[in-house]
Amino acid sequence: MSLKALKAIELVGVSFERCKSFLLPFNFKTWLKLGLLILFAGTAFMSMPQMNYQFDSHDFSQWRGNYSAQPATSGNMTAPAGTSLSEKWNYVWGNYSTLIISAVTVLLILLLAFWFVSSLFIFTFINSVDERKVLIGRFTKANLPRGVSYFLFDLLVTMAFLASLAAAALAIYKAVLTGGMLMIASIVLLMLLLLVLILAAIMIEILMHTLMIYCMYLKKQKALESLASSWLLLKENLKETIIFILVRAGLSIAGAIATGIAWLIAAIVIAIPAVVIGAIGYLVYVTLGLALTIAYGILFGLVFLALLATMTLLVIVPASTFLATYNLLFVKSLLKIKDDFKMPKASKR
Secondary structure: OOOOOOHHHHHHHHHHHHHHHHHOOOOHHHHHHHHHHHHHHOOOOOOOOOOOOOOOHHHHHHHHHHHHHOOOOOOOOOOOOOOOHHHHHHHHHHHHHHHHHHHHHHHHHHHHHHHHHHHHHHHHHHHHHHHOOOOHHHHHHHOHHHHHHHHHHHHHHHHHHHHHHHHHHHHHHHHHHHOHHHHHHHHHHHHHHHHHHHHHHHHHHHHHHHHHHHHHHHHOOOHHHHHHHHHHHHHHOHHHHHHHHHHHHHHHHHHHHHHHHHHHHHHHHHHHHHHHHHHHHHHHHHHHOHHHHHHHHHHHHHHHHHHHHHHHHHHOHHHHHHHHHHHHHHHHHHOOOOOOOOOOOOOOO
C-alpha cells in the first residue's frame, strides 16, 4: 500500500488531537451550540415529519362501524355503506379537500424550511470545526451562498430520485397487469433498473457527504461546480478515497456505539432523581390533592424534557465533531491545503 493511500489512516490520530484541542477544556456554551448545529446539519438528508400515533384494533373497528352502521345524511360526514375504497376516498376528498390541501401545504412549508436551515447549518458546522470556534450568526452569513446552492441542488436531486422511483413503481404495476412471461421478464428488468437507481443514489450521497460539501466550503464553490471538482478529485485519488470511506464507516459505527452508551448512562443518571421526584409527587397528591399534583407533574415534566434534550445535544458532540474534523482534514490533504493545527509534541520523561 502506497504512502499516499495510508494518508487516510494517518489522519485519524491528527483528527483526534485536533478535535480534542477544540472541545477541551469543556465549555458548556460551545458544546451546546455545536449540538444544535449537529442536530440540524446531521439530519438534513433524512428528516421528514412523521405521524407517530399508534393505531389499535379499537380505532379501526370504530371506523368500520361508522361506515357500515350509519347511513349518509346531510348532517353526517361518513360515506354511505357498501361503497368501494375509491368511492370512499372521493367522498372524503369532496368533503375535506380544503383541510387536506391546507395540512399538506403546511407540512411541505415546514419541511422545506427545516431543509433549508439544515443546508445552511451544514456549512456553519464545518466552518466551526475548521476555525475551532462557534460563531453561528457570522459563519452562517459567510456561507449563505453555498448553503442556498446546496439546498437547491439537494432538492433537485431528491425530486429526480423520487420521480424515478415513482416511474419505476408505475412501470412494475403496469407489467403486473400484462400477465404471462412478459410480466415476469418486465418485472425482473425493472427490479434490476431499480437496484441500479438506488445504488447510483447511494454513490451520489457518498460523493456529496464526503467530498462535495467540503470542496464547496474550502474552494468557495457552488454546488454544480463543486460536484465536478469532487468527481475529478475522486478519479485522481480513487484508492485513497475508498480507504478513507471504509475507515470513516468504521469510525462512524464506533462513534454511534460510544454515543449510545454515553446517552444511556446519562439517561440513567437523570432518571434516578426523576424517580425520587416522582415519589415526592405522590406525597403531594396524598397531602395537597389532584390539582396541585397536576401542576407539579407538568412542571417536573418540562424540566425533565429540558434536561434530556440538553443531555442529548451534549452527548452527540464528540463523535460528530471528530468525524467532521477527519473528513475536513482528508479533503484538505487531497486539495493540498495546509491546515494550521500543530500536533502536540510527545512529553519527554
